[in-house]
Amino acid sequence: MPSPRILIVEDELIVALELEERLRRQGYAIAAVARTAEQALSGVERGEVDLALLDIRLAGGRDGIELAEDLRPWDVPIVFLTAHGDEETLRRVKAVGAQGYLLKPFDERLLRLTIETALHRHASERARIAAELARRRSEAVQATILAHSPDAVLVVDDDGHIELANHAAGAIFQPRERELTGLDIATLLPEFDLEQARAEPGALLSTLGQRSDQRFPVELTVGLAPLEDGERLVLIARDVSIQRELERELARARQLEVAGRLASGVAHDLNNLLSVVSMTTYMLPDAGPDELPELVDDLNSAIELGGALTTRLLALARRSCAQAEAREVDVNEILGALERLVRRSMNPAVDVRFELSAEVGGVTIDPTRFEQIVLNLAINANRAMPEGGVLNIRSAVRTRPEDEDRAWVVVEIEDTGVGMDQSIQRRIFEPFFTTRGDAGGTGLGLSIVKEIVEGAAGFLELNSEPGRGTCFRVYFPRRGQPCEDDDAPFETHEFDGRSRRVLIVDDDELHRRIMARLLRSWGLQVVHATGAGEAMLIAERSKAALALALVDIDMPYMDGFELAGRLEQGPRELPVLLLSGSAAAEEQRTRSPILHKPVDPELLLREVSRVLEFEEEEISQC
Template sequence: MARSAGRAHHGLGRSAPPGRRAQAGGLRDLEAVRGGATARSAVEPVRSGQPPARRVSLRARGLLLVLVALAPLLALHLFVTGLAWGQAGAAERIGLLLGLAAAAVAALAAAWFGTHRLFRRDVEHLLRAVRERAAGRPSALPVLEGELGLIARAVAQLDEAREALRRQVEEAEADRRDAEARTLGVLAVVSDAVIGISPSQQITLFNKGAERIFGYTAREAISQPLDLVLPALAGGRRLSTRELSPGSERWETVGRRKDGRQFPAEVGASVRGHGSPASFMLVLREVSEEAETALRETALRESEARFRGAFEHSAAGMAIQRADGSFVRVNRALCEMLGYSEAELLALTHQGLCHPDDAEPEAWYERDIRSGSIRWYQREQRYLHRLGHMVWGLLSLSRAGDRSGEPPDLLIQVYDITERKRAEALEAQLRQSQKIEAVGQLAAGVAHDFNNLLMVITGRSYILLHHLGSDHPLRNHVELIQSTADRAGALTRQLLVFSRRQALQPKVLDLNTVVTGMAAMLRRLIGEQIELVTKPPPRPDRAKTNPAQIEQVVLNLVVNARDAMPNRDRLVIEAGDVKVDDRAAGEHPGMRPGLHVTLVVRDTGVGMDAATQARLFEPFFTTKGPGKGTGLGLAVVYGIVKQSGGYIGVESELGKGTTFTVYLPSVEEAVEPAPAEVAPAELPGGTETVLMVEDEEAVRDLIGEILRQAGYTVLGARHGGEALVIGDRHRGPIHLLLTDVVMPEMGGRELVDRLAVTRPAMKVIFMSGYTDDAVAGHGVVGTGTALLRKPVTPETLLRSVRDVLDAEASAPAQPA
């Protein structure tokens, strides 16, 4: 230990005594530290124009620099004092700070204090003075040199800085109290209400102006929620943070006094402090009656400007209507929708623009809205364009405002839905076509088998009647069977016509001639209680269609009208012509543009509602009672008209009757003359040989028996292969081939072609119970060969056979 201490002592210097050299080195280090501390402890001078808070901030910053600079000296002072008085652990703490072993620190301290015996006394004097000054008692610091002198001077500077800081804090507090007093003085005399708000929107400040305006004292208002004096404008909601955010414009609100009365007010807000969440200061001014009027006028002008912009730029057609029906204002969209200029529309009325059928209901709704019984209504309505076509609109009608002593104006809004209605009509037409197609497929599927059955029934009934005398007791039963079978056949043909699977066999005819020719029969049909009026056109109206089918159209429409007129009513049938333009054709899906002849059937019966009209042409749909209708009458009319390339429209209203209008394309060709009537004669027969091919045994036996009774030689075959064998084996001539079209193994067309190789002079008649489109698929239609449609009566069969056999050359024959 002694050697270590000696080495430590010897290392303190060579030329000067160890204590003096150590003291000089420590002095230089402390001078360097003090120089830095002195530079950092300088406090910025306080400017008179700076606020107290700013000045306190500058002084506090200076004091902080002084403390940081003196910290090493103070620490050294404490550790040296600890070594001087031998405090436990002092050497270890100093060694830890300096990075030396405790023994080395102790040896250094012993050398230090052993060289300067006066050092301990000086330290005691310095510590005593520091304690006195720390206790607030004046005490002069001893005059010392070296490191202790530096410490004494640092303590003196620290005391001076602390005293300066205390004076500055007192001055800042005095300035704050003065500013607060001045602010409160200003708030006490201003007439506006000044209200402080906490982040939780509770009142923290309530000046005299607020007390005067609201009636609460500051004591009553402070700590209360803001809703106490500023209720929300709707439903008691509190003002939102957005309305109180910094930078917001002033806004209008409603204040509430202590007695519950409310008043208009104008409010502005500013942020208090920099905390988060922020506090706010509200300044509220009560709006006077004149100011309130001015604000209302300004708000009214702004509202009118907004309404005018929305009115003019709306996609909907808009108008304001007076009680007399005239327009006060119309927008551009309405002008474009109806094709009028603004000046032209202002000279018209809303009802004048409506479709005639919609004008009366429109007047009812307008009266109800003006009377207050309803607030608004909306409906689909038709309008008339300036060019004459119809425009569909979705109409909304409501009050536009009340005028003192006068009926309220109405706000009209119309959205153009013409394209949507056209799409709906096309969709309805598609659904109707699909239903027709379904029925057509059903009819085609059962037509062949059903017609074969009916042919057997009607044929056997004919044979029975031929053998029964006129007074035979069973004759009436057989006649009833035959008539029922005929009705069943007619029903099948109606189904095929409705589904447009029956050939038209059209010819040019005068529609007026058809109606005139049917007048007498129609009068007997409808009865004397209904007046029938026919109106012929000024000139012939020619169309190309099937005469029998157009008569069926007239007959079905007249029967439908008769059933809808239970009382003494009036039925009008009128023929005419009309030119359909592209726009009208577009508004009625299925109608073609061009010149059309028209057939109008108008009754004054019970009429129909919209739901009935929507299903009017559906197959099997009827409003008649059980057993009074099949539901196919109008469906057949629809099928015939469509197959003729025409269009049928209906207009009806409950209690006001119904009007059907049939449009058929007009033609310029001459009317074909009607065939001369031939007096009925005996059924023809013959002695020729007929090869008859039919796969249905009952039908084959029936046809064979009818032909044999008429004198013909009949060679029967079940199918095409058997017919070829018979044709090869038969040595005599075969004058006629009577064959079914659709058969197993070989069809009728192929059979004819193969037999024609060996028997070119043989004539041919086809038979079929299938629909025309099915037959056409087998290469029969349009070949110039006769075609019999099942069920065929014996009379038709015998006359067709005789006609074909007697014909000199094969020519296109009309199907029987």
């Protein structure tokens, strides 16, 4: 550490030289030796001075006390030297704030003690002043932040009362009392848990604020401020009403964007299915006995895939799987049934290989959704192999290292295509993320696959490397040994047409006509209605009793729910089966069963039989 530099101001040369020699022996550095105030000021201006030893009586027109006043801008600690100790001199010395005072003659020990004390006092005072300035600057900055912060800042005591609130707090909460200080925090935040907040400093909480008679969403940041008399809870509250409204507007805008993107993808998939139907029906009249069953199977596949397409879109819009009818299905049976369709969907240069383990057994899932998983992954694999390659579809039973007691059914779809890098793999399951750009991809397929798999309590694994291909592994909880088809063949039978008259209410003429033809093929009598008004007139005025009404839900003027209620509660208490072409049907609004379009003829026959047999039983008991 460098030696303190001392300025000696003494008009007696012998005294000045003796003082300089003493100071040097004690290890101090001499900044300058001056006889007058002017020389002293010149010495201070030329170099650094840590302390000034001033004789009170100096040569020239100014004394040491006046010189001390002149040295204030340099913040130099002063020790006075004098042979006079009268009261007037002491009063003047105190007025200029000297750090020490020595009466001549003085010994070296007292000289050193006085100098060290003066240096220490000055350093302490400097530190105190610096700390005070820093504190004032900090308080000024904090006050500015509080005054201009758009968020409410509230300091709350142990009893939940507000000790401090900034201007924004009043603007946000607008209390009836103009002064927030002293209010209970529950006045502004009625659902706020004080104890929970104290236990979670630093937490971001969501709650409701109170503004007049209105509540609004608030985000709270919680902190604890340690003070001398204990901790205080500091709450930074933000009104997120506008943010939430903007989020809702953004969500609506995204929904519109989704609708536009879906339209192109749906049109493509639907046109494919319509092409299958068109070409198949074209070949039907000339089909031979061997080819006819195959063509009929293709038509049924197209119908099932069309229904799956609408279900998929509606499930995505609602993020719900309520319409799925999960049951235990045989994995190998479904994969075997899909084999021909998969092969037909592939590029001719792709070699499709099925490897199915006989030990797989069943899983619980809607069979149409299971088919959708396989077809989506297979079609993606086909697109990844534009020059051809190998597509392996496997089934197996496996355990996982973290749970070796639990068996999983695994379906593997592996290709030898272009593969994916890590950046694509991280986003591959995001809705609307696609690598196909302008090629028409919607980016919905894999997000829907993931949703279906997780809805069946399963999960997905993905392994891929650029240039080496991709493997998707779909895991499902295993439901036992290889299952047999529990669905007993439905026995078709003829109804007694004389007493079985059915009313069909549907504004779609083609659907109404085809359904009437189907019902007549079962021996039922059919009467049509294009809307609710016509249906109620027929039900009231029909001379022959109606046994059942098949009512479409989505009709203009009066929907199927209201019509079903009127028919069921009318004088004839007509039983109703509802038909829906969307997944928005709210079954709790009616006691009538709902069948979803496209209607499975066997399911329709089963439901019609059940209703008519129930009616027959009731009549026989009367």
